[in-house]
Amino acid sequence: MAEPKGPPSSSKIEMKKYSFPVKPIQRLCWTEATADHLMTHEEPVVLTDTDLVQSALHWDLSYLEQNMGPAKHTVYVSKSRYFMYYDERKVNDFPSFKEPMKKREWTFSKFVDEYKSHEGRTDEYLYYQDALTDTVGSGIKHDFVHFNWHWVSERKKRYNWGQLTSNLLLISQPGNITPCHYDEQHNFFCQVRGLKRCLLFAPDQYDKLYPYPVAHPCDRQSQVDFDSPDFERFPKFKEIEGYECILSPGDVLYIPMYWWHTIETSPGELSISITFWYRGGPVPSKITYPLSSQQKVAITRNIEKMLHEALQDHNEVGPLLHMICDGRY
Numbered sequence: 001m002a003e004p005k006g007p008p009s010s011s012k013i014e015m016k017k018y019s020f021p022v023k024p025i026q027r028l029c030w031t032e033a034t035a036d037h038l039m040t041h042e043e044p045v046v047l048t049d050t051d052l053v054q055s056a057l058h059w060d061l062s063y064l065e066q067n068m069g070p071a072k073h074t075v076y077v078s079k080s081r082y083f084m085y086y087d088e089r090k091v092n093d094f095p096s097f098k099e100p101m102k103k104r105e106w107t108f109s110k111f112v113d114e115y116k117s118h119e120g121r122t123d124e125y126l127y128y129q130d131a132l133t134d135t136v137g138s139g140i141k142h143d144f145v146h147f148n149w150h151w152v153s154e155r156k157k158r159y160n161w162g163q164l165t166s167n168l169l170l171i172s173q174p175g176n177i178t179p180c181h182y183d184e185q186h187n188f189f190c191q192v193r194g195l196k197r198c199l200l201f202a203p204d205q206y207d208k209l210y211p212y213p214v215a216h217p218c219d220r221q222s223q224v225d226f227d228s229p230d231f232e233r234f235p236k237f238k239e240i241e242g243y244e245c246i247l248s249p250g251d252v253l254y255i256p257m258y259w260w261h262t263i264e265t266s267p268g269e270l271s272i273s274i275t276f277w278y279r280g281g282p283v284p285s286k287i288t289y290p291l292s293s294q295q296k297v298a299i300t301r302n303i304e305k306m307l308h309e310a311l312q313d314h315n316e317v318g319p320l321l322h323m324i325c326d327g328r329y
């Protein structure tokens with residue numbers, strides 16, 4: 001297979017620069033043995049020539065407006081370029097929590113109008129994030145049916161993943177940033193239009209990224225502000241090491257479950273992405289040691305949940321953990 005054409009270099013599209021070291025995520029044709037090796041070991045890789053969403057590569061705002069139908073869709077509105085997700089079900093446990101963005105339910109036409117009127121504004125930004133459901137019009141249905149389902153179902157089987165839970169359509173304004181977080185599902189992140197710079201960090205960087213408490217609305221997100229890290233509170237962030245790639249239309253980034261990622265839309269043009277989220281495969285019947293970082297993260301999450309359940313007050317979890325551990329390990 002011919003060497004896939006290289007991505008644009010990040011210097012050309014002035015993405016945010018960070019001080020920590022990053023290595024490139026390998027960009028390989030999906031037929032390469034190395035690509036298979038990386039996926040088998042739950043490591044990130046940019047796959048080319050999959051044709052996974054080939055049938056959507058012609059999508060743009062006007063085509064979508066003609067074909068997305070009359071249903072309402074979720075659009076997030078943020079006062080900054082950052083779209084920090086939060087779980088609204090956990091907000092009432094944290095009365096001082098300030099919602100970092102607002103959630104709107106707009107028809108697609110309303111979104112397009114708002115998108116156009118927000119161009120050039122620097123006080124408010126929009127990010128369309130909604131599942132692709134069967135409410136869409138026939139044009140989108142036709143494109144959806146022609147995704148490369150054979151290829152993706154072969155991958156699911158080969159890597160023993162769980163079921164496909166959702167296909168999300170993401171339409172981001174130039175410059176939008178999703179702050180660093182991890183998800184509990186495998187993700188085939190497909191770039192359809194525009195460019196996105198992805199920074200990924202291995203699950204073993206967990207102690208350097210200082211996640212919020214599990215009971216906090218921003219569970220699974222890093223507390224560290226990458227733009228101006230507070231090294232007093234988060235000293236280990238100094239040792240962080242990451243991986244980087246820039247996705248072009250047609251690229252598929254495999255974001256393994258529990259891998260941290262922060263994704264920035266290039267300042268050049270709007271970005272359209274489609275994600276395929278898969279549950280993890282069944283837990284192996286025989287646990288082998290040493291435990292993987294992913295397993296340790298899952299265990300720490302369960303411990304936090306059990307302590308919160310037992311103590312009923314999330315403010316008591318930290319003091320109890322300190323009482324158990326301080327001075328003993």
Ligand SMILES: CC1(C)c2ccccc2-c2ccc(C[C@@H](CC(=O)O)C(=O)C(=O)O)cc21
Pocket residue numbers: 084085129168170172177178181183187189261263264273275
């Ligand atoms: C984590 C979060 C906020 C979330 C919580 C609960 C339900 C849905 C989602 C959701 C969906 C898409 C994104 C954006 C994307 C990064 C990017 O492209 O900007 C990404 O992180 C991913 O595709 O994994 C982020 C999220």
Ligand SMILES: [Zn+2]
Pocket residue numbers: 181182183261
């Ligand atoms: Zn994510």
